[in-house]
Amino acid sequence: MVQTIDSYKxxxxxxxxxxxxxxxxxxYAGHVVQEVYSRNxxxxxxxxxxxxxxxxxxxxxxxxxxxxxFIIAISDDGLAGVNEQIILxxxxxxxxxxxxxxxxxxxxxxNSGVFYPLQTFSKIKKVxxxxxxxxxxxxxETTEDVLIALAQSISNTVYLISSAERKILHIxxxxxxxxxxxxxxxxxxxxxxxxxxxxxxxxxxxETFHKALAANDPVSVQTGPxxxxxxxxxxxxxxxxxxxxxxxxxxxxxxxxxxxxxxx
Amino acid sequence: MVQTIDSYKxxxxxxxxxxxxxxxxxxYAGHVVQEVYSRNxxxxxxxxxxxxxxxxxxxxxxxxxxxxxFIIAISDDGLAGVNEQIILxxxxxxxxxxxxxxxxxxxxxxNSGVFYPLQTFSKIKKVxxxxxxxxxxxxxETTEDVLIALAQSISNTVYLISSAERKILHIxxxxxxxxxxxxxxxxxxxxxxxxxxxxxxxxxxxETFHKALAANDPVSVQTGPxxxxxxxxxxxxxxxxxxxxxxxxxxxxxxxxxxxxxxx
Numbered sequence: 001m002v003q004t005i006d007s008y009k010x011x012x013x014x015x016x017x018x019x020x021x022x023x024x025x026x027x028y029a030g031h032v033v034q035e036v037y038s039r040n041x042x043x044x045x046x047x048x049x050x051x052x053x054x055x056x057x058x059x060x061x062x063x064x065x066x067x068x069x070f071i072i073a074i075s076d077d078g079l080a081g082v083n084e085q086i087i088l089x090x091x092x093x094x095x096x097x098x099x100x101x102x103x104x105x106x107x108x109x110x111n112s113g114v115f116y117p118l119q120t121f122s123k124i125k126k127v128x129x130x131x132x133x134x135x136x137x138x139x140x141e142t143t144e145d146v147l148i149a150l151a152q153s154i155s156n157t158v159y160l161i162s163s164a165e166r167k168i169l170h171i172x173x174x175x176x177x178x179x180x181x182x183x184x185x186x187x188x189x190x191x192x193x194x195x196x197x198x199x200x201x202x203x204x205x206x207e208t209f210h211k212a213l214a215a216n217d218p219v220s221v222q223t224g225p226x227x228x229x230x231x232x233x234x235x236x237x238x239x240x241x242x243x244x245x246x247x248x249x250x251x252x253x254x255x256x257x258x259x260x261x262x263x264x
Numbered sequence: 265m266v267q268t269i270d271s272y273k274x275x276x277x278x279x280x281x282x283x284x285x286x287x288x289x290x291x292y293a294g295h296v297v298q299e300v301y302s303r304n305x306x307x308x309x310x311x312x313x314x315x316x317x318x319x320x321x322x323x324x325x326x327x328x329x330x331x332x333x334f335i336i337a338i339s340d341d342g343l344a345g346v347n348e349q350i351i352l353x354x355x356x357x358x359x360x361x362x363x364x365x366x367x368x369x370x371x372x373x374x375n376s377g378v379f380y381p382l383q384t385f386s387k388i389k390k391v392x393x394x395x396x397x398x399x400x401x402x403x404x405e406t407t408e409d410v411l412i413a414l415a416q417s418i419s420n421t422v423y424l425i426s427s428a429e430r431k432i433l434h435i436x437x438x439x440x441x442x443x444x445x446x447x448x449x450x451x452x453x454x455x456x457x458x459x460x461x462x463x464x465x466x467x468x469x470x471e472t473f474h475k476a477l478a479a480n481d482p483v484s485v486q487t488g489p490x491x492x493x494x495x496x497x498x499x500x501x502x503x504x505x506x507x508x509x510x511x512x513x514x515x516x517x518x519x520x521x522x523x524x525x526x527x528x
Contacts, residue, residue, distance in 0.1 A: 076496070076497065077494075100500070125475065161460075168504070170501075171501045171505070173465060174501065174515070175447045175451040175511075176451035177487075177488070178486065179522075180448065182518055185482040185483040186521075190432060190436040196432065200421075200423065200433060204437055204440065205441060205444075206477070207391065209444075211386070212449075213466055218451075223442060224442030232341070237438065249517060250521060251438075253513060253514060253517055254446055257514060
């Protein structure tokens with residue numbers, strides 16, 4: 001059986017990491033990217049060069065565009081200002097890709113929405129977009145249908161998520177990703193200081209994350225001195241960290257938090 | 265070319281997670297486990313049943329044992345006391361497997377050492393011991409040679425690590441593993457409260473760790489509101505966490521630490 005999908009004409013406002021991956025994934029799924037906008041025309045050209053016949057531009061006047069979906073993929077700060085300046089063809093849909101901004105940021109757009117890929121992107125690293133969860137929100141049902149179809153054409157996991165829920169997901173993502181990465185950075189700082197190899201820790205890091213994800217409940221696989229409330233080890237490790245007050249404060253706070261959670 | 269290895273006779277004091285995996289890996293590599301000790305004879309029997317002809321025991325008198333290497337794999341707290349009680353055959357080697365205890369904990373043992381696998385073990389989950397880094401330390405050269413040979417027969421990465429270095433590695437491991445797991449637990453708590461699926465965060469978690477390990481330098485791939493010093497998002501996320509003071513305190517402290525590190 002051949003499965004047909006609706007093919008959409010899409011334009012990107014922004015040519016950064018998110019646009020980079022989404023634009024290529026959408027074309028791979030049979031959609032056509034019409035324009036790529038960036039303030040810096042060279043950036044727009046770089047992404048357009050990766051696409052079939054997308055036109056790079058540094059103008060926000062899309063009144064002549066054939067696109068029916070406009071995807072803004074720029075920083076949160078610029079969002080409201082850029083939305084104000086964009087001139088759209090009538091009846092088109094406009095979305096942003098932010099984890100934190102409410103859909104209402106797209107003031108004055110009757111067919112607007114959010115098309116938020118819950119993933120961290122960098123240009124130099126391939127991402128399997130099929131595995132990226134997309135959080136969809138729309139201001140009306142027709143727009144919602146289009147955004148769901150568009151997301152489902154490139155990803156296996158598409159969720160309808162309200163602005164309030166998306167905000168909470170983003171906070172959880174900060175804990176699960178930004179903060180965990182920072183702890184890995186601190187671990188590296190600790191071994192670097194003594195000229196020990198970070199490589200030594202890698203199998204342990206991998207196993208920790210596999211276990212937490214496989215268990216589907218990280219608290220059930222918590223190990224270490226805090227989980228055992230092993231005060232002798234805790235005290236000795238805290239003492240060692242005295243010359244590094246930032247690390248020591250974090251050590252104390254997370255240890256106390258683990259002990260509290262274990263006692264719940 | 266057939267590679268031959270020295271075959272050692274090994275006994276385990278302890279039948280927990282570490283003994284469970286090491287004993288089986290050593291037999292698979294051609295060594296022979298003679299005895300498995302546990303205070304609780306049933307635990308010793310359970311592990312012995314996984315081995316060729318190991319004898320389960322709850323006695324610490326090994327004076328008649330044919331083993332030449334004794335591996336203590338019990339909790340840190342019990343180590344000194346158990347070492348005091350063990351009766352060994354003359355000339356044999358005794359080691360512990362602890363990340364935190366100095367080699368000197370094995371008081372009165374001329375041929376002693378540390379055989380520390382830098383990994384988190386649980387009985388229910390297979391671990392590829394070949395990929396586990398082993399940290400070796402010994403009180404004399406002959407013992408060191410035996411422990412290195414033993415470790416290399418089951419693992420690709422064997423390091424000579426002093427007690428002081430091992431202590432630091434263990435602290436780094438607490439940051440990289442126990443603390444990161446706790447942050448994943450908090451992330452789950454945050455999404456659970458709103459009945460959002462933890463699954464939504466999994467691809468992001470996987471990507472974060474792949475990236476940090478591939479970059480070999482987590483600080484270079486740090487992302488998120490703190491890394492951008494995006495005070496609007498930071499303030500809004502902190503405000504959201506006001507009813508959850510434990511999470512809010514951790515959020516503030518780690519955010520400040522990321523900002524400080526980015527400014528270095």
